[in-house]
Amino acid sequence: MWKVHPDLEPWTVGIEEEVMLLEPDGSPAWRSEDVLRVLPDALAEHTRGETHGLALELATDPHRTVCEATTQLRQLRAGLSEAVRGLGLRAAVAGTHPMVRAEDVQVSPGARYQYLHSSLRELARREPTFALHVHVAVPDPELAVRAYNGIRAHIPVLLALAANSPFTRGRDSGLASARTPVFQAFPRTGIPREFATYSEYAEAVDVLIRCGAIPEPTFIWWDVRLQPKLGTLEVRVMDAQTRIRDTAALVALVQCLVRIEALDHMAEPELSHATEVLDENRFLAARDGIRAQLLDPLRDRCVPASGRLATLVDACWPHARALGCERELGLLAHLAGDPGADRQRAIASERQGLGGLVRALQGEFSPPRPQLAAAA
Template identity: 30%
Template sequence: MSLPVFSQSRPLTLGVELELQIVNTHDYNLTPQAVDLLRQMRGVSIPGEVKPEMTRSMIELSTGICEDHADVLSQLREIHGALQQGAKRLEVALCGGGTHPFQDWTARQIFDRPRFAELSELYGYLSKQFTVFGQHVHIGCSGPDQGLQLLHGLSRYIPHLIALSSSSPFVQGADTGFDSARLNSVFAFPLSGRAPYVLSWEAFTEYFQKMRRTGVVKSMKDFYWDIRPKPEYGTIEVRVMDTPLTVRKAAAIAGFIQCLARWIRTERPFELSEDDYLVYTFNRFQACRFGPEATYVDPSTGEHRLLRTELEDLFARLEVHAMELRAEGAIQHLRHELLDIGNDAGRLRRLYAHGCDLGELVREQTVIWSEA
């Protein structure tokens, strides 16, 4: 399969995808009812779509093209409401969170689709362990070269996005010590990590064709990069976020990314350099492990700073862009949460520390999700 032509899209438009957990309402373990939930959604009018994911205890919702934070929030709430009604009819529940706290990956069932079967054959047990739940945000780009430049500009802020969105501290019945344990499952795949440092679509096409000739990849879907181009949509897709516990938080993260993209696009606050990636893996690990309390190494200066301080400074820099994009509410929501609990991982740990067992913790997640 050749690389698709990079489609035209309006700069800074948004699209959001959320992977959700389907749980029973007895012990709140995952339940393989994606097929039934998809059947409930047939004929329901929503602004985006609902699709299956790798295993049958997952569902993915996606918005249509959105102009701004308010549009994202409106579309997510409409899809959320329709899904909640379908889940209620099936007597199951839905929730956010990047991992299910106590599910056994060996019990998972691969969804019956050719691509999922092919991935299961290729990756073995990793496919079932990929029952993790993330948020993806698409940003519209005026052209492919501009998309690649934005991709590498946003890569500086992967740790910030991880720290804000982390919601996966528990895996297999234990506190992992990570704010985002979900990303450890993603990093296990051989084509994960960062995109190659090329700044023109011509050079990227050459790279893709070389990779395709090796037989390692067939399409862009085979790359599990933290940010990747989505040429058929005319977007770049930011993929490092855990699924938040609420629709409101998911919309706020999308609004924050839109503000970041506008700042980078209009002000060009730093020069792009492949040397930025010297500290990329360190910064990403720190954010997964410690969230806002991580150490962040500035790619330009080498200065070590607390990621929480970096985030507070970044919110201040983005205020003008938030006003222009009508995203003040998104920035305010994230700033308030950072000061209050840090992120959703902190919220889950706090609930657990106050006496919730893990089943009760998931029940609380379903209640939080139901409030939209």
């Protein structure tokens, strides 16, 4: 049942960010349970374990504006940075740890994650990945399905813009988002199909639960999914962002697109209906990032992802004004011009290589206040 929270306004936004734990030398720290035990109560309320022992998730409260949500995320990062330093550890954010290998992976001891290990077998020990999840409150389940259907068409552009994981297993993958194919080793991932009604969506999920495939709906890891108990649409396709200002830009775009698709429905039917085109565009976005040339079935040619982004941003401005996220939406130009995968490759090309990259990721996790204010 769709739960509408009476104290939340429509289009309220919340952020979930997956974070990696590191030893001081940048190697993975498989100590998430140790960290969770020492967190102060206020921070522990917003921090959860993940499948792999070097990962934690920071989750903001729901907020009316993107500015409020990213301000809290900044505070959560600062609190976590202080807490892990007390254990001699560090934290960082990117779509992948550049050097972790699957054979070194340790699955978290929590019941959920041990269930995953027993269910997915060695798939649960794939290389860890780190994503950005954005929740947007939608006041009505049928509007939520309408927004869900429309957002599917925009998944490739969101992924192209957010690509921030070129390295995996100590090598350049050649992809802008190596996280995407690595995570897709799990079942129930990717761009899901359309649904005509909320009851049709609910039945598709419920049959998996009734048949014992999954214990509850959060074991579905689609790029976009509904969260009925929260009354939100959750967009999950994006790599975690190293810089909070890039997170803010992406969250603003998602918030605007959800509102557009719920109220105005701008997605072209040729994109939202053609699953083979969506899947190919998703691959191209993961491979080439914002430089991707995406299939346009209406014109029988390919078009730049950057051009699609410009069209989306133009459509978003009236909604950004209504939502109070104009400033954050304006940051998309900076992200598109300086994408995460390019920055990572530039740093790794310097003398210190991947070790220097991991140290740079650590340094950007929670920089001193003057730098933070300039970047935000």
